[in-house]
Amino acid sequence: GAGVSQSPRYKVTKRGQDVALRCDPISGHVSLYWYRQALGQGPEFLTYFNYEAQQDKSGLPNDRFSAERPEGSISTLTIQRTEQRDSAMYRCASSSGTSSYNEQFFGPGTRLTVL
Amino acid sequence: SQKIEQNSEALNIQEGKTATLTCNYTNYSPAYLQWYRQDPGRGPVFLLLIRENEKEKRKERLKVTFDTTLKQSLFHITASQPADSATYLCALDSIGTDKLIFGTGTRLQVFP
Numbered sequence: 001g002a003g004v005s006q007s008p009r010y011k012v013t014k015r016g017q018d019v020a021l022r023c024d025p026i027s028g029h030v031s032l033y034w035y036r037q038a039l040g041q042g043p044e045f046l047t048y049f050n051y052e053a054q055q056d057k058s059g060l061p062n063d064r065f066s067a068e069r070p071e072g073s074i075s076t077l078t079i080q081r082t083e084q085r086d087s088a089m090y091r092c093a094s095s096s097g098t099s100s101y102n103e104q105f106f107g108p109g110t111r112l113t114v115l
Numbered sequence: 116s117q118k119i120e121q122n123s124e125a126l127n128i129q130e131g132k133t134a135t136l137t138c139n140y141t142n143y144s145p146a147y148l149q150w151y152r153q154d155p156g157r158g159p160v161f162l163l164l165i166r167e168n169e170k171e172k173r174k175e176r177l178k179v180t181f182d183t184t185l186k187q188s189l190f191h192i193t194a195s196q197p198a199d200s201a202t203y204l205c206a207l208d209s210i211g212t213d214k215l216i217f218g219t220g221t222r223l224q225v226f227p
Binding site: 035042043045048055056091098103109 | 158161164217
C-alpha cells in the first residue's frame with residue numbers, strides 16, 4: 001500500500017504566521033512520530049502518539065509548537081507565530097507497534113521556510 | 116550529558132571494499148539499536164535492528180555489531196557498491212520512553 005505522506009512538501013511563510021503540517025501515516029499504523037531534521041543532522045525527536053494519545057511531547061521546542069492526532073490516524077503539527085529559526089525539514093514517521101523497537105517508516109518531509 | 120556520535124566526516128571507499136561505520140554513545144543504556152539509510156532528499160529507511168544481548172546481526176551484505184561494554188555499534192557493508200552511497204544513521208531507544216534518538220549520520224561515498 002501507500003507509504004507515509006506529508007503535505008505540503010514545501011511551505012514558505014512570513015514570520016508571525018501560523019502553519020499546519022499534515023502527516024498521513026501508513027494505514028493501520030498505531031504509532032506516529034514527528035521529527036525535525038536540520039541539514040547534515042539526524043532527525044530530532046519532537047513528539048509522538050500511540051493511537052490518538054500524545055505520549056511524549058518533550059521534544060517540542062516551546063509552546064508555539066503543538067500536535068494532534070484526534071482520530072488516531074492523520075496528524076497535524078502546528079507552529080504558531082512562526083520565527084525564522086523554525087525553518088527546517090519536518091518529518092513524520094509511523095510504525096505498526098507502540099514500542100520504539102518497531103521499525104519506523106518515514107515520510108518525505110515538509111520543508112518549512114520562514115522569511 | 117547523553118550523546119550519540121557518528122563520524123561527521125564522509126567515508127570514501129573504493130567499490131568492492133568493506134565499509135565500516137561507527138556509532139558511539141554515552142550515558143545511554145539502550146535495549147536495542149537501529150540503523151537507517153538516508154538518501155538525499157528522502158526520509159530515512161530502516162535497515163537493521165540489534166538487541167543488547169546480540170553481539171552481531173547480518174542481512175545480506177550488511178553486518179552490525181553491538182558492544183554494550185564499549186558502548187559502540189559498528190555497521191559493515193561488504194563488497195560495497197556505488198549504489199550503497201548514502202548517509203547512514205544509528206538510532207537507539209531512550210530508557211523509559213518509546214522514542215528513538217538518532218545520531219548525526221555518516222555519509223558514505225563508494226567510488227567505482
